[in-house]
Amino acid sequence: MIVNTYFPRKKLAILALAVPVAMGLPLQATAQDSDLEEVIVTGTRVADRSAADSPVPVDVITGSEFRDNGSTDxxxxxxxxxPSYDVNAQxxxxxxxxxxxxxxxxxxxxNTLVLVNGKRRHRGSVISFLGGGISDGAQGVDISAIPSLALKQVEVLRDGASSQYGSDAIAGVMNFILRDDAEGLEVVTRYGSTFEGDGNNYMVSANLGLPLGDNGFINITGEVRDVEGTVRSVVRSDVLAGIAGGYAPVSDFRTINSYTNEAPQYWGQPDVEDDNKIFFNAAYELNDSTxxxxxxNYGERTVTGGFFYRNVVGNGSGGGQRGGVYRGPRVDPLTGMASDADDAVASVxxxxxxxxxxxxDGIPLPGNGVIPDAGFLASVTADANCFSFIETIPSGFVPxxxxDNEDSAIAVGIRGDSNLMGGVSYDLSAQRGSNRTDYFIRNTVNASLGPNTPxxxxxxxxxxxxxxxxxxxxKSVDAGFASDLNVAFGAEYREEEFDLFAGDAASYALGPLSSQGFSSSSNGFGGFPNDTSASQDSTAYFVDLEADVTDALTLQVAARYEDFSAFGTTTNYKLAGVYRLSDDVRIRAARSTGFHAPTSGQASITNVTTQNVNGVLVDQGTLPFFSAAGQLAADFIESAGNGRPTLGxxxxxxxxxxxxVDVDNWSFTLDYYNIKVEDRIALGANVDFLAALEFADTAGGSYSSVGEALTALDANGTIDRQQFLGLDDLAQFRFFTNGFGTTTKGLDLVGSVDFDAMGGASTVTFAFNYNETSVDSRGSINPISDGRVEALEDQLPNLKGNIAWNHQIGDIRALVRANYYGAWTSTSNGYSVGSTTMLDVQLAYQVTEELELTFGVDNLFDEYPDRNPGAGGVGQLYPEDSPFGFNGGSWYVQGRYNF
Incomplete structure (x- = not known):
């Protein structure tokens, strides 16, 4: 790939909004909150509650701590x-x-609620059908849309909070608080790469604070970013077999670490291009009390990843060809017609x-199952009425x-103090957010269109x-406690809409060859046949009481009632408290209930994915539960006597x-948690498409293909054929339902110690998490699979954490951090992966009062997860579900300038 050495005008425009008056500002460092006692706004509605006195654990990560990190994401x-936050490359x-x-x-x-400035952040547009088992079917928030330079601090509430904030706050709450500087300009530039020399990345970011008259501010952050992909693949065994067997065209796929339109399998970190973001935060005082x-924000980016190689010929034993494109039936080697005789051979x-x-029916692959019979191939090529993809794409292809993702949001509000009821603080706000993704897939085919496919x-x-x-x-009320009773109450109305936009006609078309074994739709990711829209709304009311009952005891009680238009009502509560044994030691405990409601997208999505299941590529379809197909499946499942699936x-x-505990220069917290979740929303077990359709056919039938069954049912007026466009080659499908239950329990250990050393000031921080999930019930109606159970229980390390040493001496600052990941199981590849410790180092030098230069290395000793023992089968060298990635070591240089 080519590294951009210039910034397109669009990127310059984003930055221009953040730094329009750079040269006219006074030379002053950006102000940061330096209060020794961190005041929090997450998990409490008491105005001056500190993190140390919170009834539940709240971690406060300052913006500067975030930015002392090698990543740009x-x-x-x-x-x-x-420590309990996990994200991996996809x-x-x-x-x-x-x-x-x-x-x-x-x-x-x-199951994690995301807030920005204390307000609920909208979800992303993507539903993660391939979420590694743990995240399958989830529709979470697109956190990557937030630039780190825009953050004043991040507060992570590690406890259930549905009674305070509503749906999703089961695992905890993450509140991203934006900077509110009214002056100053900070510019950060960064460039880095991997030890392998790929994955080149750069970032340019700027934060500008401006006053709004004498009573307000506006703070603007702009960021442009670009990350090149990496390749961590091996030559596939079917490619090697093809080469060894003498089939020359597949040699195009022997080269590693380079790719073109017809390229070796591209497996690694995706490309992120044109990643542009802008955030603003503003406030203006109308008077002393209002x-x-x-x-x-507005942001956009283009992300491009790879798919698996579509092979033409066999692997030497008759297998390995891509079904629906190249793989034909077993045929008579003398006639090329389908045959089940013992001497039948594989075919194209x-x-x-x-x-x-x-x-x-097929071009025979006699002998070693690799070389197509030349005579039959010539006859097919010569006949314009006969077609095989071996004529037009003889080497196979990699889609x-x-x-293209676009994210935007706007929130406006008014807050202040009122004389109502003897003095009440209020906050009235309205916000709207949107996240849209427009897909593309290149270098693939709609096989059913034959030679006419794009x-x-x-x-x-x-x-x-x-x-x-x-x-x-x-409102504060004197209730006779050591402090006033803080009474918070309010209401929320929320509406969400999920829109699905149709693709181009060829991406879902049923071409003339669809009934002859050629797959329909764009291979790898089929197009959506129709524009659809689904929406739901909810209304909620809450009350939250908190007080220092005595000088030693703080109690919090919260309750929330919520009514969903699609899923009914729910009421949740919370009781939490902290008791100060002394000035240095506090104990705290909490008990709460929580909930997560299905999204409109989960209730209405239609999707087809190609998934690697035990080394075999399988097309899996997802259909709406409330559609005719979903209700057909529900009828079919209920007919087996196990009950009827539901979605709630x-x-x-x-x-x-x-x-x-806070003793001298030591500070640490240790928290145990236990989270039991019932009726978890999940993609249920696959339903046999033909069996369900035959069940629906009152006349009874025996169909050799889904297409045949659909045609018959449509003729009988039993089902709407339109919703199945592009799905004719599916043998099974699934839908969202409430399927299983889990219990998650663990320990969080977080702490720090400050001391003087080597003529400077040092801080050692540590953060460890032990987490264990067990599946209590797979669901009796539409149970989850063994693989999903294994992923939920074993895919993430039980133990994860880090120890970091920060040292400042004069103008030099150093960071050394050891990151530990315990053993885990790669459920997508079926093997155990050992524990790993990676070392990050960073050295910064304050060149002038305004300029700091930084050099850093992440994963200094170039650690990788254990290699995939079946790497040759699908071409991936490392497990894709690795919690720390698979790129190995990387380095970066950074400059930070404060005006």
């Missing part, structure tokens, strides 16, 4: 800052490559363009899949839009207990 920064994961799913405390991405505020699929029977397709897109209105009140909220029971 905020999700990777969180991975080293929050090399071949369909839409999950574009919006990476992340996990807190081993739970699904949509303030207007607003914040929002042949189609008859006019639908007749003048063509052979490149990606999407090679590039636009499969369509998805958009998630959310609108939220909040009205919150806080999942419910959680959460309790925790912990201790916090």
């Amino acid at each position: 905020i999700q990777d920064m969180l991975r080293t800052s929050v 090399p071949i994961s369909d839409a999950a490559t574009i919006v990476r799913p992340a996990n807190l405390r081993g739970l699904s991405p949509d 303030e207007l505020y607003a914040f929002g 699929l042949v189609g008859d363009m006019d639908g007749g029977s003048s063509c052979i 490149r899949f990606g999407g 090679r590039d397709f636009v499969p369509g897109g998805q958009e998630q839009t959310e609108t939220v209105y909040n009205l919150n009140f806080v 909220t999942e419910d959680a029971d959460n309790y925790s207990i912990g201790i916090a």
Whole structure:
């Protein structure tokens, strides 16, 4: 790939918004909050509550701590800052490559509530069908849309909080608080690469603070970023077999670490291009008791990943060919016609363009199953009515899949103090957010169109839009306690909409060869046949009480009632407290219930993915539960006597207990948690498509293909054929339902110690998490698979954490951090992976009062996860579900300038 050495005008425009008056500002460092006692706003509605006195654990990560990190992506920064936060690279994961799913405390991405400035952040448009088992089917927030330079601090509430914030706050809450500097300019530039010499990346970011008259501010952050992909693949065994057997065209796929349009398998970190972001935060005091505020963002990026190689010929034993494109039936080697005789051989699929029977069924692959019979190949090529993809794409192909993502949000509000009821604080706000992804897939085929297929397709897109209105009140009441009783109450109305946009006609077309074994739709990611839209809304009311009952005891009680238009009502509560044994030691505990409601997208999505299941590529379809197909499947499952599937909220029971200690220069917290989640929303077990359709056919039938069954059912008026466009080659499908239950328990240990050493000031921080999830119930109606159970229980390390040493001496600052990942199981590849320790180092020098230069190395000793023992089968050298990636070591240089 070529590294850009210039910034396109669009990127310059983003930066220009952030630094329009750079040279006219005074030379002053950007102000940061330096209070020794960290005041928090997450998990409490008391105005001056500190993290140390919170009834539940809240980690506070300052913006500067975030930026002392080798990554340019905020999700990777969180991975080293929050021990129970996990996110990994997504090399071949369909839409999950574009919006990476992340996990807190081993739970699904949509079990963590994300806030910006205390307001609920809209979800991403992507539903992670290939989420590594843990995140399968989740629709979480696109955290990567937030630039790190825009952050004043991040507060991570490690406890259930549905009674305070509503749906999703089962594992915890992450509140991204934006900078509010009214002056100053900070510019950061960074460039880096991997030890392998690929994955080149750069970032340019700027933050500008400006006053709004004498009573307000506006703070703007712009960022442009580009990350090249990496290749961590090996030559596939079927390619080697083809070369060894004498089939020359597949030699194009022997070269590693380079790719073109017809390239070796591209397996590694995706390309992220044109990644442009802008955030703003503003407020203006109308008078001493009233303030207007607003914040929002716009961002866009293009992400391109790889798919698996589509092979032409066999692997020497008759297997390995791509079904629906190249793999034909077993045929008589003398006639090329389908045969089940003992001497039948594998073949390359042949189609008859006019639908007749003048063509052979397949070009025989006699002998070693690799070399197509030259005579039969010549006869097919000579006959315009007969077609095989070996004529037009003799070497096979590797699709490149990606999407253009666009994210935007705006929030406006007014807050202040009122004389109502003897003095009440209020906050009235409205916000709207949207995340849209438009997909593309290149270098592939719609096999059913034969020689008329395009090679590039636009499969369509998805958009998630959310609108939220909040009205919150806080009043202090003298109730005879050691402090006033803080009474918070309010209401929220939220509406969400999920839109699916149709792709181009060729991306879902049923071509003339669809009934002859050639797959329909764009191979690898089929297009959406129709524009669809689904929406739901909810109304909630809450009350939150908190007080220092005595000088030693703080108690918090919260309750929330929420009514969903699609899934009914739920009421959740929380009781939490902290008891100060002394000035240095505190114990705390909490008990709460929680819930997560299905999204409109989960209830309405139609999707087809190609997944690696035990080394075999399988097409899996997802259909809406409330569609005719979904209800057909529900009828079919119910007919077996196991009950009828449903789709509703999942419910959680959460309790925790912990201790916090501050002794001299030592500070640490240790917290135990136990989270039980029932009726978890999941993609259920696959339903046999033909069996379900035959069940629905009152006349009874025996069909040899899904297409045949659909045609018959459509003729009988039993089912709407339109919804199955592009799905004719599926043998099974699934849908979202409430399927299983889990219990997650663990320990968080977080602490620090300050001391003087070597003529300077040092801080050692440590953060460790032990997390264990067990599946209590697979679900009796539509149970999850053995593989899903294994992923939930074993895919993430039970033990993960880091120890970091920061040292400052004069103008020099050094960081050394050891990151530990315990043993885990690669469920996508079926093997155990050993523990790994990686070392990060960073050295910074304050050249002048304004300029700091930094050089750093992540993963100094170039550690990789254990290699995939079946790497040759699908070409991936390392497990794709590695919690710390598979790129090895990397380096970066950075300059930071404060005006």
